[in-house]
Amino acid sequence: MVMKKLLRNPLSMAGMLILLVFILVAVFAPWIAPTPANYANDPYRVPRYGWGSNPSPPTKEHPMGLTQGKYDIFYGIVWGTRTAFQVGLIVTGFSCCIGIIIGSISAYIGGKFDEVVMRFVDVFMSFPFLIAAIVITTVLGRGLDKVILALIMFRWTAYARLIRGNVLQVKQEEYIMAARAGGVTHAKILLRHILPNTIFPVLIQASMNMGSIVVTASTLSFLGLGAPEGYADWGQMISFARNWILGTPTNPLAYWYTVVWPGLAIVLFVLSWNLIGDAFRDIMDPRIQG
Secondary structure, three states, X not given: OHHHHHHHOHHHHHHHHHHHHHHHHXXXXXXXXXXXXXXXXXXXXXXXXXXXXXXXXXXXXXXXXXXXXXXXXXXXXXXXXXXXXXXXXXHHHHXXXXXXXXXXXXXXXXXXXXXXXXXXXXXXXXXXXXXXXXXHHHHHOOOHHHHHHHHHXXXXXXXXXXXXXXHHHHOOOHHHHHHHHOOOOHHHHHHHHHHHHOOHHHHHHHHHHHHHHXXXXXXXXXXXXXXXXXXXXXXXXXXHOHHHOOOOOOOXXXXXXXXXXXXXXXXXXXXXXXXXXXXXXXXXXXXXXX
């Protein structure tokens, strides 16, 4: 039923088509952008074709050009797609699971336990997300694994609050009361009766957060706190272009390719997830359906 509505929604169709292109690029990256023999042990390291500081324009061999340090932009974009999915899926998956577990248990138990847990959540939510991620990655050191850990640490709280509100509402329903009266264990009530009726809004929120997570990870890479230099990451590809964004005094668009291609990849990736998330929300919101 939901899938049929998604297929009839032009916005969701556009989002799914864009996302499908990224999935195909990620899956077939070794064939789209083959790894040179001297980089075989580390395919995520962007090949260099020289040591000059100035970017080089697109050619037949390098269709998107070379950025600062002579890194191949096309290779970085293609393999950076895998990096984007890796960061987005891992951070979203772990954050969502942690938030669902903590939020649902806290709401189901209620009372003082719920108050203590929510104050703990409030402490984490009081920190600006990007600033907190910058601090954590600075302390832990540079690396994609450090970025993922920092994002998970401060991303689960939103899911916890969302699932908590849903559980607080559902646990007062008559069928939950009947299950308790029938001697059903608390674990079964939570897993079989409450979560299936409260988790969908969390999944919608998770799909919409996929894009923002990739943007945050790219921002950290742009600031020099994310992936190591030369790693296939969209944020770092833009970082290589930071000195060439304004072009030359006589030609402001001289080095447009250093910014446009990685920027376009980020924009389309975020757009695809947002379109899908918006469509899910519209379909499942009874107020809009009515």
